[in-house]
Amino acid sequence: MSHVFKTQEQKLAVDGLRRFLDAEIEPVVKEYRDQFIPKEKMQEIMRQLVQYGLVGGVISEKNGGLGGNGDDWLTGMMLFEELAYTSIDLSTVTLINTFGAVLLESVAPAHLRDRYLPGLLSGETFISMGISEPDVGSNVMEIKTRARRDGDDYIINGEKTWISNGMYSDFLICTCRTSDDPKKGLTHFLLDRKEHPYEVRNIHKIAMNSQSTSQIFLSDVRVPASNIIGGEGDGLKNTLRLFERSRVYVAGQGLGIARRSLEESVRYAQERRQHGKVIAGHQLIASMLADMATKVDASRLLIHRAAQMIDAGVPAEMEAAMAKYYAAEAAVEICRQGVQIHGANGVTTEFLVEKLAREAIIVPIPEGTSQIQQLIIARALTGVGAF
Ligand SMILES: Cc1cc2nc3c(=O)[nH]c(=O)nc-3n(C[C@H](O)[C@H](O)[C@H](O)COP(=O)(O)OP(=O)(O)OC[C@H]3O[C@@H](n4cnc5c(N)ncnc54)[C@H](O)[C@@H]3O)c2cc1C
Structure with missing residues (x-):
């Protein structure tokens, strides 16, 4: 359900990661549902994830990354969406290691960069x-x-x-x-x-x-x-610069879990029967699914626009804020609708939509709340800060 135009290279990268996540990571995520993953296990997972271009994909080759000049945020977002679809927890660990690596690459003195960056790129260490x-x-x-x-x-x-x-x-x-x-x-x-x-x-x-x-x-x-x-x-300046990028990643977390809730709901609606037919055949369920799918795609389009602007070196503060604001709020709505489509089953731990709805509530908070994103967007429109 990932309707964007990908290059052949991007398609291969995303499909390869998808297959790996479904086969190897999904069972681990199920095993640790709502349970803390110990550090050794998390290291084992990260060592594998980095091989698919996560973390290192936006770090330049000269500093040990996989990202050419370190400017492929769009592909990075495509991969990150897949990871968030499988686990928002693993995507959080990856996000922080990614932005730690970006900060080390972009502004750290060489002795710190050379000492601490390799461990993040190999999945051995955590920041x-x-x-x-x-x-x-x-x-x-x-x-x-x-x-x-x-x-x-x-x-x-x-x-x-x-x-x-x-x-x-x-x-x-x-x-x-x-x-x-x-x-x-x-x-x-x-x-x-x-x-x-x-x-x-x-x-x-x-x-x-x-x-x-x-x-x-x-x-x-x-x-x-x-x-x-x-x-x-320079702490404030460098933090704000990083936010422009990390906000797009948090938007990607909202997108990943929203897409998962949509796909779980489509499947459920095709199987669950009430009033003599599958519930997908009831117009009010069809309406919810259409609403969810449209919002998932709108989130992705905003995210990809911001990522492409970052790749092009164009300031994207407003566009990153729009992506974060929209995708986070959309995730809350979509994941709630996912529960609704599942009826009582949707609030049990037997079904994934319950967990996705709890996760979605968190997404509008970090990396600038939805209100802060609204203020950034409005400031870009009017030139007047309303903070
Ligand atoms: C899962 C998770 C992971 C996180 N990870 C990190 C991390 O790794 N590192 C880190 O440093 N922080 C992290 N954070 C913290 C996160 O960045 C903050 O929670 C966030 O910036 C909001 O701050 P706050 O929670 O103190 O809310 P507050 O700033 O106290 O806001 C409370 C409410 O007031 C609203 N508000 C605040 N100011 C205004 C205003 N001017 N106008 C209108 N409304 C306003 C907010 O939108 C919110 O609704 C994380 C948070 C979460 C939930």
């Missing part, structure tokens, strides 16, 4: 990106975690929360306040979990518990100034 804090969500500029200069080092104190990959993380890119300058006050530090220990606690959620979302506590963590990524004071 976390620590921006959010208990009192800092939508407004990144208010970050409180402090990095205080001490000779050649910085001492970091603070608390991060909702941090994906936290329990798995071998290293953390931590966004810290190094000054009170509103635009140049934030800096990225790389903290190696062994060398600059931070404490991690897992957070249980409504869904997506097969991977880790965590609190991270930083208490007098001493880290050398050479572990700054992207220059002191």
